[in-house]
Amino acid sequence: MKKQFKKHAALFMSVSMAAITLIGCGSAGKTNETGQTTQSAAETSVASGDGAPVTLRFSWWGSDNRHGALLDAIDAYQAKNPNVKIEAEYQGFDGYYEKIMTTLSSNTAPDIIQLNKEWLPDIQGAKHYLADLSTLPVDLSTLKDRLLEISGTYNGEANLFPCTVGGSPVVYVNADFAKEFGIDLTKNYTWDEIAELGKAVHEKDSDAYLMTADADMLNRLFIQPYLVQKTGKPIIDEETYAPNFTEADATEAFQNILNLYQSNALEPFGDAATFAGQMDQNTKWINKKIGMIVDYTGSAPKYLSSVDSPLEVISAPVMENAKSTGVVYGGDRGFSINDNSAHKDEAAEFLDFLMNDPEAIKIQKTEVGYCPTQQAEDILIAQGSVDELQKKAIDLVAKDPYINNMISGNTELEVVRKDLIQEVIYGDITPEDAAKELLEQYEEILGQLKTK
Template sequence: MKMKWVGVWCSVALFSILALSGCGGTTNDNNSQGASGKPGDKVTLRFSWWGSDDRHKATLAALDKYMELNPNIKVEAEYGGFDGYEQKLKTQLAGGTAPDLIQVDQPWLFDISQQGDVFVDLNTLKDTVDLTQFDNKFLADYSTVNNKLLGLPTGIIGMVFYYNKDLFTKYGIPEDTKWDWDNLLVYGKKVHDQSNGKDVLMNIDPNLATELVRYYVMQKTGNQFVKDDYTLGFDKTVAVEAMNYIKKYLDAGVIQPFEESTAFSNKIEQNPKWFKGEIGFTMNFTSNIPVMKKDITFATDVTASVIAKDAKRTAVDTRPAQIFAINKNSKNVKESAKLMNWLLNDKDAATILGDVRGTPASNSSLKVLTDAGKIEPSIAKGTEIALKTSGGPLNGISSNAELGKIRLDNIQKLAYKKATPEQAADELIKNMNAKLKELKSSQ
C-alpha cells in the first residue's frame, strides 16, 4: 500500500506537480549570525501562520524542538484563524512590521508581488535551503513570480468531493459516480424530495459557488477565467449557462440555502447539518479533511469533483497547501531560511508536523511519513485523485482578490433573487471588465 502511493506520487509528479520595499532598510543577513553580526548571538524570529488547533499544536511542538536543537534561536509564534489573515499580512508588509517567516496562501502571491518586492528570492539561498527536495516544475508553476522563487510549498493539496458514505447508501447514490453538472441536479433533487428538504446533497457556500462558476466557465471554454492579457476567458452565453446551473441547484434544493451556509463559509465542520450527517458532500481541499472528519459519526470517502462530460479542461485545483516565504525586510534572513528548511525537509520536523499542512511537497518529508504510515488515507487518496484530474495552475490574475469579490457579490445577488441569470451574467462581465481595465492600467 505504501509503495503504491509512492509510485503513484512519483508518476504523477512527472507531468503535473508535484511591494513594497518595506519601511526602513533591508538587512539581508546571509551569514550565520544574529542581528548584532556576532556568531552565536541570541536571535529572535517571528513566524506567522493560520490553521486549525491541530496545526497550531503540531507547529508549536516543532518549534519547541527546533529551539531545543538551536539554543541561540527564539521563535515567536503568531498564529490564529484564516479570517482576516490576508489583510493583516498586507498591512504588516506595507508598514514594515511583518514577521520574518510567513505562511502565505499561494493565490495571494500574484497580488502581493504586484505591490512590491517583499519576499526573498530563495534562489539566492540555495546554500541554506535544499531546493532539490521539491519538483522544479511545481516550484515554477506555483511559487515563482517574475523569475523569482518567492517561497516553498508546505504541502500539496487538491480540490475534491468529500462525501458522506452513509447518506449515499441511504439514497442509493453509487459511490463510483462520475459527477457532472447534470447528475448533480438529478441526485440532488432526489435527496431533497425524499427527505422533504431535511437532507441536502451538496454543501456549497457562496464562496464555493463562485468556484463552481469558475469551474463551469473553464471547463466549457478551456481558457483561464481571466486571460493573461487581462481579458475575460468567456462570453455572456457561457456565463448565463453557469448562472443557470447555480440557480437550478438552489431552486431544487440541491445545495444548502445560502441563508444557512453563509455563516459557515470556510468552516463546514461547524455546520450543524454536516456533523448531523444531513449533507451528502462538500467541495473542499484535501488538507481540510482532518478538520472536516473531526467529531462526525458517519463514514466518509473522497471522489473527484464535478467535471463536465465534454470539458476542454477540468479546472480542478491542485496547488500548494500554503507557501512559506521570508520577509525581505527581515534582519535575520539566513536564520529564517534555516528554520524554513528544517520545517520542510527535516526528518524530526516531518514526524512532528505530519500532514497538518496536507501531503508534504518535500520528497524527504513525504518519504518519512509514507514509510511510517502517517499520512491520513483520505488525504493521500484525495491528493492522488486531484492530481490525476488536475486542470493545471490557475494564472495569477484569475486569483485577484478584487475580482473574487465581484464574483462573490454577483453570485449572492443571483442566490437572493435580486438578479436573473442573464442579469447576473451581464453584471459580472461589466464589473469584471471595469476592474480589469483598472488593474491593467496600474501595471
Template sequence: MPLVAMLATALTACGSDESGGKAPEGKTDGEKVTLRFSWWGSEVRHKALLEAIDIYTEANPNVVIEPEYGGFEGYYQKLVTQFAGGTAPDLTPLSVDWIDEIAVKGDLVLDLNTLKDYLNLDAFDKEFLDSYAVYDGKLVGLPMGANGMITLYNKEFFDRFDIAHDTVWDWETIHTIGKQVHEKDANAYLLGMFDYRIFLQPFVNQLTGNQWIQNDKTVGFAEEDVTKAFSYYQQLIADGVIQPVAESSLYPDMADNLQWQNGNIGMMFTLASTIAKVKTYTPGVDVAMFPVPSDAKTSAVLVNPSNPLAINKKSKHPEEAAKFASWLLTSEEASLVLKDVFSVPVVKANADKLVEEGLIDPTVAKAVDLALSNPGEPVNGLSSNQELNQIAQDILERVAFGKVAPDAAASELTERLKDKLALIK
C-alpha cells in the first residue's frame, strides 16, 4: 500500500489539523530558553536542519537552539556517555537499535504522551505511531520519517551483467545470479557488506516467523535455523557473490565503499533514508523489494520510523523542546526545508505537498512504498538490544573470516544470547 494511502484513513478519521502543525509552534514569552539539539547524518541533512533551526528561532526569538551534529560513527557511544554524565542534549534522534537501551531499559527519554498539549500528535498516523514508535506503552519519539529496508541497485551494473531490473529477489536468486556475475568478472560482486541487521536477523525470521528474541526473553529460533543462515553466508563468500569481508569491513557505510563507488558492486540492502547519501556517489540507482523467499513465514521486511526524535528526560525545558519538535516534524514550513533528508515524512499533508511539488526523491518514495507493501512484524525492543546485536555481529564476522564453522557458530550464538538474556532485567 502506498505511503500516502496508508496515512489517509487515519488522518481523515482523526480530523487532523490541516495547517500542518503550526498550532503547537506558538511564541515563547519571558526568559530566554536554550535547547541543545544533536543529530547525525550527511551534509545535506545538516544544511536542512540548520536552516529549519534558523526559521524557528527567528519566529521564536526567546528560543536559542544549539546544534550539535556529525557523522553516524561513534554517535551512539558519545550519546550514552552524555546520558551517563548528565550532559545529553535536550533533543536527539534515536536509531531504532538504541531504543531498548536508551528509552525502555534506560528510561532516559520522556514519554511524549505526557507532552501532548505541546505536540500536534493528531498530524501523525496513530496506527503508525502505535506500531513503530510506542514501546511498553511509551511514545519514545516523533518519527522524522517513514523508513524501510529495500534492495538498492546500480542500474548500470545490472545492464552490464544483463540482470533484469524487475528480478524478484530471494536468497536463492541472489546466490545464482551473484555467482554468474563473479564468474564473468572476478573484480565484480553482486553484493557488498552483510551484517546482523540486514541479513542474519531477517533471514532467520523468515524461517521461523518469530521475533529474533521473544518477549519472554527466549531466543526465537533453533540452532539449525542459524546454522542454515551461516552456511548460506559462507557459500556467498566462497562463490564471490559478496565482496570479501577484509575489504568491505573497511567501510561501515556502504555508500563510502570505493568498490561500490567505482561500479564494481551491484546492490546493497539499506534503509530508504540512506538513498540520498548514496546518490551523491552513485546517482544511477533504483530500488527493488528486499529478498523474500516464497515459503517465508514472514517477510521480515524492516519498517520503522526514521530516527524517532526524543526528548531527554532531564531537559530543563521539555515543553519548549516539544514545541520545536512538533513544528519541525508537522509544519509544512519545516517539511519544505527538510524534504526527504529523513526519508518520506509521516505527516500525510506534508508528504502530499512534497510529492506534488516534486521535492521528494522519487527513488526514496518508491523505496518506502515497497517496504510498506509487505512489512514484517514490528521488531520488538529485545531484538534491537545493542549488546545482543553485538554478540550476533561478532559471531557473524568470525564465520565470514572462516574462524568458526556454521554449526559451532550457531551453538555459540544460542548459548551466548541465552546467557546475556539471563542478565537482562
C-alpha cells in the first residue's frame, strides 16, 4: 500500500515536470494564437475608432540619456492614449544587431525597432520583414529634404524613419590640448600634415598622442573616406557591384594608416583596443594626453561629457587634390515597423507622435538623434537645447558631402577591411598585399551578393 502510494506520487511529479517542460516549449505557439485574436480585435478597433487595449513592443539601443528620453516620451504617449501600453526593450549597442536579427527570424521581433540604415539590405533583402511606412498613418513629409530617400528607403519602399541627421567624419579637438601643443584649429589638415603634427606632439611629450582609434573607426572614418577622397565615388558601385577603387588606391589607403602609426600620430593600436567601441573612456583622452578623435557628429555629447576641457570641432583630414571630401551626410539611424506586427497602425501612430509631435520633440531634445525634421530644429533651437558643438559639427558635414549607397556599408565587406587593417598595423602583411587581398575577397563576396 505504502509502496504503491510512493510510486504514484513519483509518477505524478514526473508527469507534472514533463508537462512543465512541454508548456515552456509550447508558449510561443500560444502567444501567436492570442496574437491573432488581438489582431482581429485591433483591426475592428481601427475600423470603429474605439480604444481597445493594445500592447506595443518598442526596442532600441543607446546610452542612458537616450533611454531616459525615450522612456519619458513613452510615458507622455501613454498618458494621452490610455488604451496603448508600450513595452520598452532597450540596451547598449553591443549585441543589439544579433538580437534583432534573431528575433526577426523567429517572428518574435518588437513592433517598433530602431535600426541602422546599413542593415536594411541584410534584413529587407532577405525577406519583407519591415513594413512600408508610406502605407501607414505616419507623416513622412516632415523629414528634411532627401533624408528619406538617402537613408530610409530600400528598393523604392520607405522602411525607416530616420531619427537623426548628421554625418562623418569630423574631428573633435580638446581645446586645452591644442593650446598646449600649439595646434592651429583654423586650417583644414591633410593626412600628411596630421602625421607631421602627430610626430611633433609625441616628440614633445612621449606620453602624448595626437589621435586614437579602434579597428571600427579606422575602417569607417579613415580607410573609407580616404578611398572616396581618392576616387570621388562611393567605394562600391551600386549598379555593377564592382569596387570603384583600384589596388593602388587601396594600397595608398592602408599605407596612410601605417604612416599615422609610424609617425606616432595615432596611439598604438593595442593600447586603444581596450577601449574599442567606447573611445570617450580612453584614459589618455580623459587625461588630456590625446588631443583629437575622429568620429560621427552624433558622438559630440559623449565626448563633451568625458572631459573637463572645452572641445572644438574641425573638418576631417583630406588628401591633396582630393576629388571629394569623403564626408557622408544623412541619417544613419532610424525607426522601422515590423511587418509581422499585429498592430502596425497603432505602432505607426506612436512613431508619428515620437518624431512629429512638438511635445515629444521637446521631451527627447537631441538625445535620440539630431533633428531629422525642420520642425524639430526650429523648436529645439528656440528652446536652446541644441548643443553648439554638435550644431557646428553638423554644419561641417552638411557643407560638401558625397552621397553614399547601401552596398558600400555592407557588414561583410567591412569585416574584411577591419581584418586587413589590423594585419597591416601588426606588420603581418604589407599594404600592397593587403590591397591585393582586399580586392580578391571583395570580388568573391560581391559576386555572391549580386546573385542574391
